[in-house]
Amino acid sequence: TTLPLQQHCHYNNNTATTTTLPLQQHCHYNNTATTTTLPLQQHCHYNNTATTTTLPLQQHCHYNNTATTTTLSLQQHCHYNNTATTTTTLPLQQQHCHYNNTATTTTTLPLQQHCHYNNTATTTTLSLQQQHCNYNNNTATTTTTLPLQQQHCHYNNTATTTTTLPLQQHCHYNNTATTTTLPLQQQHCHYNNNTATTTTLPLQQHCHYNNTATTTTLPLQQQHCHYNNTVTTTTLPLQQHCHYNNNTVTTTTTLPLQQQHCHYNNTATTTT
DSSP states (O other): OOOSSOOOOOOOSSOOOSSOOOTTSOOOOOSOOSSSSOSSOOOOOOOSOOOSSOOOTTSOOOOOSOOSSSSOSSOOOBOOOSOOSSSTTOOGGGSOBOOOSOOSSOSOOSSOOOBOOOSOOOTTOOOGGGSOBOBOOSOOSSGGGOOGGGSOOOBOSOOSSOSOOSSOOOBOOOSOOOTTSOOGGGSOBOOOOSOOOSSSOSSOOOBOOOSOOOSSSOOGGGSOBOOOSOOSSSSOSSOOOBOOOOOOOOSTTSOOGGGSOBOOOSOOSOOO
16 A cells, blocks of 8 residues: 555655655656546656645656646646746746647647757747757748758658758758758768768768768768668678777778677677
């Protein structure tokens, strides 16, 4: 009887000895609450000291189900990092939040995007450049003024409004280069497809590029990279899923396994 909510939970504070477990714990709730103290039955992290049934939005919390009360406006999968006491006074821009569904009560979410909001802009004047955001759809109607390099963003679809995305890649852009002069090595990027229109990407790999090497002279050891596909060249001996964190090796055939910080997820074809 010491576990009131039958929860899958991590406790990081005082040990609960009674059935009156306060909400001070860092906890995941994955089942139906057997008491009335859990209003939303949410999968949630609680990082505050709410001791009553009126849990404010100060918590760092994920909401994955339908709210049984009227206090959850968007039914969102969301992190709350502010001190809003009610859900009606929380503008979308003031919260660090993931939106995975259609906003039924507000008109301030133009893209219905899966997005992080880290600024304090007003609800009607949030431009795409002001937000640290993941875009997972292709219904953007106001993205003509957003260069792809100026945003830290995931692109998972075909860019229909601009022609500046050559690889249609799932990518992070962290620089301010122009849209036509961005080499593949200057961007921190994931490549998940094989529709490269240039010859600068030899492996079409799922890769992070963190250096400024030219597109034709980048050895595999100088990049921090994941390789998840079949190698088309003979320079990668193990076809491994690997991180390369050094730049001392000049050729790809002389890299011993001890010099790299690496994960191997497949069968090594060589033992050296």
